[in-house]
Amino acid sequence: MKFSFGWLKSYLRCDDDISLILNALNDLGLEVESVSDPSTQFSNFIIGKVVKVREHPNADKLKVCTVDVGDSRREIVCGAPNVKLDMGVVVAMPGTFIPGLGKKISVGKIRGVESYGMMCSEFELNISNEHDGIICLDQPKVGRPFTDWLKINDPVRIDHVIDIAITPNRPDALGVRGVARDLSAKGVGEFLERNPAKISPKFESPIDVILHKNVSLKDCPYFVGRYIRGTKNNSSPQWLVDRLESIGIRSISSLVDLTNFLTIDSARPLHAFDADKLQGNLVVRKAISGEKIEALDGRIYELDQSMTVIADDKRVHSIGGIIGGMFSGCTEDTKNVFIESAYFDPISTAMTGRKLGIITDARYRFERGIDPSFTIPGLDYYTELAIRTCGGDPSGLVSSGDNPHKVKPIAFRQEKVREVTGINVPRKRQIDILSKLGFKIEKKTESVIVEAPSWRPDIGGEIDLVEEIIRVTSLDKLESTPLPLKNRGVGEVNQSEIRLNANKIRRYLASQGLKELITYSFIDESSAKFFGEGKEEVTLINSISSEMTHLRPSLFPGLLMASKKNLARGMSDFSCFELGEVFMGPDPGQESLEVSGILVGCNEDRSAFQGRRDFDVFDAKSYVEGTLKNLGINLDSLQLDRKVPSFFHPNKSAVVRLGKFKVLGVFGELHPNIALRMGIKHCPIMFSIFLGELSGTKVKLKRTGIGNSEYPSVVRDFAFVMGEKVEVHKIISTIRKIDRELIKEVNLFDVFEGPQAERQIGGGKKSLAFEILIQPKDRTLGDKEIESLCDKIVLEVGRVSGGILR
Template sequence: GIARDLAAAGIGTLKADPRQEPVTGAFDSPIGVTISSEIAANNAVPAFYGRYIRGVKNAESPDWLKARLEAIGLRPISALVDITNLVTHDLGRPLHVFDADKLSGDINVRYATNGEKIAALDNKEYELSDSMVVIADQAKALGIGGIIGGEETGCLEETTNVFVECALFDPISIAKTGRKLQVNSDARYRFERGVDLQSIAWGMEVATHLITEICGGEVSHVVKAGEVPNPRNSFDLRIDRILELGGVAVEADRAIDILKSLGFEVSGSAPVITAVAPTWRPDIIGEADLVEEVLRIVGYDKIPTVPLERESSLPVPALSPMQKRVGLTRRVLASRGLYETVTWSFTDSRWAKLFGELKEGLYLANPISSDLDIMRPNALINMIAATGRNQARGFSDLALFEVGPEFFGDQPGDQRLVAAGLRAGATTERSWTGSRRDVDVFDVKADAEALIEALGTNAANVQVNTDGAPEWYHPGRSAALQLGPKNVLGYFGELHPKVLKALGVKGRVVAFELFVENVPMPKKKGTARPALKASSFQSVERDFAFLLDESVKAEAIIKAAKGADRNLITDVTIFDLYAGKGIEDGKKSLAFSITLQPTKATLTEEEIEAVCKKVVDAVEKATGGSLRA
């Protein structure tokens, strides 16, 4: 390939390889070749050539051959093995040589039987299935077709008669077998990427020349099974497309010369020519590939540097608003003491089933491992598993987050961006002050609300729906965050014990999920900051305690108190919750403070009392509670 490119660029002339000239056989091969009907029907092995060579001497390779192999990091073994390695790496044509005296009858290309085993040349034994192609004789499998040969029929120093294999294999079949068996060989690497279809003929001749020149011997006629495909992939090339796609104007005659020198058969003339791809170029699939071939020889350095046109003199932002939002999300969560994790976008289907019903399209056709066989339907799964691994190593106090996609289908758009976090263990390290406490749902609720605020939405407007959390959260200890009845911003709460147990986590874990794309984008504002509205008057705080039903939410009290006088009341804070002795069953006492901030004049006692009365009336009306004496 390199020699052909150099010749096309005008650096020398491509020489014909004399080793590809046919060798006349002196006798009929005593070993025949057949391809099973199942293999032929699936086109798994389109063609198989073989040749018997008798009277060889498998001695040490000559110095020139050993030097070439050592130059690319290969260790010389013996002449017959070294020859197959040379042809594989030099010409991209894998071969295999059997010790003919170790074969039992003719060669048969067939599918393996389930459970059939073979000891390979890499000193490993492989158990095969009925989807794998094997090269076999009448007694057993000799090698895994197109991937690796068997140890039992390998060539040794005492080998005197050999049978040379040169075949074509289906790339997809080779890839599947190689992945199942985890075999990475030079033959597999080339066959699964596609070899020159005509190389089955000239590859046999090259191998024959090298074996007879180095090892001697007498050759038989070639035995053949199957037919060599001869696809004629023809593509039209509009000459002006070279300029349109590549940015370089190339004359038609120059383009035609380049393509011909690269092995294409070219017909027609400008403005449209037709090129037939050579058999060694299965990667040519369209007009753009022909443009690339021409440009590669002309030289990519000939492509002029052209600045992109701008609609204005102002630079275009490199990041979209959503991309900026992702970066802001990471900074906010990190500033709250959470450590960022970057986990796989796929997970274990056994875990994923705990997070809702799974669609068939989420399963991976070719997972990198058996425990990563499905796209993750929830971003918490891998973080929970990571928590279990940390606990097993003695790290029990954790605060983790991840910003990334989770998947709920196999169609475009069937994924969403989520910011998920979890906390486990205690909030602080052990201290003599005794201030250490375990994490709870309010810690992750604060994380979620802080993120909502940072993204430009007032967290006070977000409703907490205690009946809206999904089944992987603990019922009664979790909730959904919503803007209105339909827009769910996320969830927070304690994770369900069955989920934690399945993923190997001990103790309590609290978590949150925020769907970043569901949080409304802030309204566009001017570039100037709004004026600071600072008051020079003293603020006033007043405390209240109400007797309420246990079912009343603190959120209802806060909203009612703030709504009593939005001009003066700037903050409402819950500071005490009590139930027990002195409080009747089904009731609770909730205490809160309000902050009054005047802006025009210091408040009089009468004005303060009037606001306090409004607060009491508003809370009693909203909750049905009563002010405690």
């Protein structure tokens, strides 16, 4: 955000030195990035007076002038047609750098006559493009620096230009008015409120403004306009040219320059249409896919149906909140103008600008959130200036929609400032700060009721008011207070069960070869909906970008975006995990700790000794079970079912439960539709473990140790034919429950299904083969005991699943 010191002082009555202003800006959080002093380029130029003029002996168009520069007189050869006796001039001595020419001058011989300097034009001083004559100074003080003359006669030329960095939560500081208001609250000068003059309409506008039904109230809730007829769009007055050119904006014409002026002056972008080039009314609507517009930057943009545009009956004339069209732009021939002032949604504006690759001052402000209540005052201010500079008669206002600003009273306890920060700010000073910042205040018995101004969308609660008071008071007043030391040395760190489990999980997964990632907690709105499972999305009030507008309800969006980027960069095989917070609501306590992983590509490195295979669901299952086992969870107590979240593949995923209600984790393949929406070609394998559900889990692993028994073990294989929809984990769980003392392991080692199985064992069936380890602790099992146990296994499996021994 650039502005000149003089521009700032148009809103701030202040005699303070610029260094004090700069320090105050930094203290307020409006970080000064740079300060340019134009006077430095004029520092080596001095004022002279022409005391003698004679013709050049060898050139008709040149003159040899004797110039008094104070301490001496110098002969200078000059070709300017306006040079004359007693003329005050700007002189560059030999060795001076000429900014307009980009080089230093030296003593030179011009057509046989030596010249000891240069009398400069505005072009040579980089003031303007005027180079037909040299500068003529009134009342020159010979020998004095040229900057002395500028300070009195043309101070704008040497006005400091300040560039400050604005954080996304301060859209009001993107206007000189807002910066001055902050400084005034800090006690640097007096804020000069400039309310626009009341506009008396002369006629009804022949053009109306309409919000189309396909534009939601969120995209453009408020659209206002005014017609001005009989204007003369001539060159801008000098004050306007000086304001804009001081910050690097080229003057075009009065009607156009005024829109640029309001953007910087009051953070209020507007657009001026040549009314004679419009057909019918102006409508804010969604673009038709494939629709095109030639914008004011000379480029042609193809639009899609997500973009908000302003159009008439024939064509699109503006991309809402970003840039106008060339066809209806104002030119020197414009006689009638229609001025648009609207409020466009920050997120949709940012997304459109990003898609089209357009960066403008208007977009920069709209995507941060402009002041909705300044929509009409901003239009009135423009009208006042336009009539003053270009003439014409204004119409009445035409509008559609309503001001979206909603007043939210905040109960503010003034003692909160000291409680939170330790800084003692007198209550009267607190009220003074908030009042000068534009807050409305109503005193109550135990608290103060505060209403934030419409230009501060970042203010949402009491703690924000504390921040404002301390920001203006100065963070330099925070006192360093050492923490109390009860014991010397490093004490024992007490960690919660969840954090202890988190550290164990992190170490285990890393030992399995997975790489740990840390992704942003902020995601876009569509991802929040896909992975939120119907829960209310948690929206950020001051998002840092259009792709980071919501708190994540799951770790998967960040991991999937990371996998997409890795795949785009040629990394086809990788496995990674993240351990972090997810959010189920905006209130404290509505977050939980999870670990999620993602597996892409092949499970093994290329090798001459073994083949490669892709990651599958069973890899994810093994990571989940291995993690839970490492935490001491008895795997025999777990159950699997297919009631998985909607973003998982319904037939290649499972939920891990402990009992009916406690979900410990989930694993499976990403749903193909989600992969398609996110632009991921191959569906990754994913898993999650919910640490909050592990806390207080009582079912622990019994560490009996299979190899510790001195009695021989027995291994038996069973193959059962059963329905193809019977779930494996139910069979394993059933077998284990038959005799937990003897049956130590149940492993599935073969699955026979598909067309060949249909021919051999019948349609709709499959064969499952299990290896069962039987290990006694206190005796050697006899044949009858083993046969009896095997019979129980066959009977129980048949009872639960209808399976028969193959």
